[in-house]
Amino acid sequence: MKLWPRSLLWRTFLLVALLMLLSVAAWFAIFRSYEREPRARQLAQTLVSVANLTRVALISARPEARFEVLRELSDREGIRIYPAEADDRIEPLPDNVFLQRVKELVQQAMGPQARLTLEREGEEALFVSFRIDDSADGEYWLVLPRERMERVWPLSWIGWGAAALLLSLAGAWLIVFRITRPLKQLEHAANKVGAGETPPHLPEDGPTEIATVSRAFNQMSADLAQLDQDRALILAGISHDVRTPLTRLRMGIEMAADAAMRDGMIADVEEMDKTIGQFLDFARTEGGEAACDTDLAALLAELAVQYRRRGFNVTTTELPAPAFALIRPQTLRRAITNLVDNALRYAGSASPIELTLTQAGKMTVIDVCDHGPGIPPEAVERMKRPFTRLEAARSNTVGAGLGLAIVERIARAHGGRLDLLPRPAGGLIARITLIAP
Numbered sequence: 001m002k003l004w005p006r007s008l009l010w011r012t013f014l015l016v017a018l019l020m021l022l023s024v025a026a027w028f029a030i031f032r033s034y035e036r037e038p039r040a041r042q043l044a045q046t047l048v049s050v051a052n053l054t055r056v057a058l059i060s061a062r063p064e065a066r067f068e069v070l071r072e073l074s075d076r077e078g079i080r081i082y083p084a085e086a087d088d089r090i091e092p093l094p095d096n097v098f099l100q101r102v103k104e105l106v107q108q109a110m111g112p113q114a115r116l117t118l119e120r121e122g123e124e125a126l127f128v129s130f131r132i133d134d135s136a137d138g139e140y141w142l143v144l145p146r147e148r149m150e151r152v153w154p155l156s157w158i159g160w161g162a163a164a165l166l167l168s169l170a171g172a173w174l175i176v177f178r179i180t181r182p183l184k185q186l187e188h189a190a191n192k193v194g195a196g197e198t199p200p201h202l203p204e205d206g207p208t209e210i211a212t213v214s215r216a217f218n219q220m221s222a223d224l225a226q227l228d229q230d231r232a233l234i235l236a237g238i239s240h241d242v243r244t245p246l247t248r249l250r251m252g253i254e255m256a257a258d259a260a261m262r263d264g265m266i267a268d269v270e271e272m273d274k275t276i277g278q279f280l281d282f283a284r285t286e287g288g289e290a291a292c293d294t295d296l297a298a299l300l301a302e303l304a305v306q307y308r309r310r311g312f313n314v315t316t317t318e319l320p321a322p323a324f325a326l327i328r329p330q331t332l333r334r335a336i337t338n339l340v341d342n343a344l345r346y347a348g349s350a351s352p353i354e355l356t357l358t359q360a361g362k363m364t365v366i367d368v369c370d371h372g373p374g375i376p377p378e379a380v381e382r383m384k385r386p387f388t389r390l391e392a393a394r395s396n397t398v399g400a401g402l403g404l405a406i407v408e409r410i411a412r413a414h415g416g417r418l419d420l421l422p423r424p425a426g427g428l429i430a431r432i433t434l435i436a437p
Helices: 008-060 063-077 097-110 155-194 208-253 259-283 296-309 329-347 377-383 403-413
Strands: 080-083 116-120 123-131 139-144 292-295 314-317 324-327 353-360 363-369 417-422 428-435
Touching: 008 063, 008 097, 008 123, 008 139, 008 155, 063 080, 097 116, 155 208, 292 296, 292 329, 296 314, 296 324, 296 329, 296 353, 296 363, 324 329, 329 353, 329 363, 329 403, 329 428, 377 417, 403 417, 403 428
Parallel strands: 314 353
Antiparallel strands: 080 139, 116 123, 123 139, 292 324, 353 363, 363 428, 417 428
């Protein structure tokens, strides 16, 4: 079944084509069945008429003129006459419905003693026996070319039949294509919705069923776009309403006398601010940013330098120069930053983090490698979901559990994916795979 196509267009077309071919074959079989009897009667009538005319010609001719009569029949009509012998070697007729029917009709007209064969004494032709009189030596063989019984198929019939079949197949393909084209458009639009994008408006024409589905999808897409706008607006309002008192609270905390308490409270405020930022990043993965050709090698090198300035051991290896790709640079930067922050949080701030970049054709792979405890294979897919953490309890942990979900959405928005792979030397490889359109 690997040769069987997976697309609805070709599956339906092949099924329709197969049904048409079977229909043509069935009609051809019906035609042969109904055409066999008239053709058998026509051939039998020809054989009987030639035998009777030859018999009359021989009887009517003078004995000395019979040889001239036979030669005239042979020259003009291709008819030969042989005397039948008792020891003639003849082959029985093949087990063919058409020939058996011809034999039956000939014997009905000329008597049961008439014989019919296609080979006598090694010679292949159409042989029919007949009698001039009732004497033992009165039986003769009438010999006709085998072409007299063969069906002739004009080449024009084959050409017209092939043309009709090709036109039918072309019409079937056009009909199936008109049905599956809206489904293909619907598939592309659904992929855009899955990637967090707003698809273009689908045409609402064509058959009633297709138009109804397109209309429902357009309504759903519009509702999702409106819902996304409302969500972004609500989160923006929450950000403004929450961060303003947080700023005032931090200013008040910095005036506290106890340094240890002040540092702890400032850290809590910064973590709250960071959590709010993650909510906003998850709500607007793209942020309206336009895609442009960006040197990914330079982007990774810049990020590594920024982390090293903050005292973290983040290095880059295997960076081709330059390595351009069509991306949203700030959005992708946010995804890589989330992966590096996760690696530092779970592997330890002193643990080395490696950033690698490889390109092969239209595929670009960015790896963030750490030496932490890693993620169990059975928990990988669960960790990509929003508000999911590896710890069994959320106490004494930081973050909202949105980091990997944000990276997953950004990767999908770029036509790629996020993979969490175990590192052979221990640790985790967070891999972003981008596929150019």
